[in-house]
Amino acid sequence: MNIIDFQKQHIGQATELAFMNYREEQNKVSSLPSVISIPDLTEFAENGLGVAAFEGDRMLGYLCCYEPWDNVFNTGAKGAYSPIHAHGAAAKNRTLIYKRMYQTAAEKWVRSGAASHSIGLYAHDTQAVAAFFSYGFGLRLMDAVRPMENAGAPSMSGIVCKELSRREIPLVRPLRRGLACHLGQSPCFMVSSEEAFQSWLVRAETRDTRLFGAFIGEICIAFFEVADRGENFITEMEGMKNICGAYCLPEYRGKGVIQALLDHMISVLKSEGHARLGVDFETFNPTAAGFWPKYFEAYTNGLVRRVDECALETGI
Known part of the structure; x- marks a missing residue:
């Protein structure tokens, strides 16, 4: 050789x-x-x-x-x-x-x-x-993918899932901060200073992505952010959308909220003709590593x- x-x-x-x-x-x-x-x-x-x-x-x-x-x-x-x-x-x-x-x-x-x-x-x-x-x-x-088919989550009484308009984007700010704090903790240690977080927040709120949220009244308790491309060339294929942000308030985890939001988002994206949904996540994030593999199949490490x-x- x-x-x-x-x-x-x-x-x-x-x-x-x-x-x-x-x-x-x-x-x-x-x-x-x-x-x-x-x-x-x-x-x-x-x-x-x-x-x-x-x-x-x-x-x-x-x-x-x-x-x-x-x-x-x-x-x-x-x-x-x-x-x-x-x-x-x-x-x-x-x-x-x-x-x-x-x-x-x-x-x-x-x-x-x-x-x-x-x-x-x-x-x-x-x-x-x-x-x-x-x-x-x-x-x-890891990068993971699933067909654009519902995960079979039960309906949630009192929870409203919807896509956010541009003027509603600030409603997700508390969740973005919660996500940043979560990633800064052990075992992730992806720590952001307040200055870095504010800089990232400006970029996040002005980029060309779509937000889906689960609401109780006027309070957003979970969100997904979706982009046209992810971290590799496969994510750019026709008919594929990619989750680039997600968070659920800790007190609502394990109650089917995030699953209901996922199904709602999939229904909307499927109706638009999209065939696949991708996601990338840190494997040392125990919350992410415990959730995504239940609904998506890994294809990269x-x-x-x-x-x-x-x-x-x-x-x-």
């Missing part, structure tokens, strides 16, 4: 591997859409941070990442991220192929100053997951490794 730099002439074989890997996951998760095209890989050939594994003229795999960026996950570290379309590997000896590719690619990423390495893997690709777990990665995120920063100083 020969590990070399990923270059433009490798894009054709890499795209074939990407298609093959996606179809493997689609065979496991039937509600995934049929993919017509893989995003263009040219930027990964141009940034010099990718590698490819070859046996003779046959590509065994490729592993690339976006250009590293600062303050990943609101830390002081620079991060390198390889999305699901930026890598792929043949089925035979896949664990070994990924290990060999990451060993070479990681050296490039560290030289670029990236101490945080992230990769999106298909959830049912046990060989790839095993490779990166053995090299120090841990699970942080988002893995993260933090390299010891002393490696950045050695000039590897």
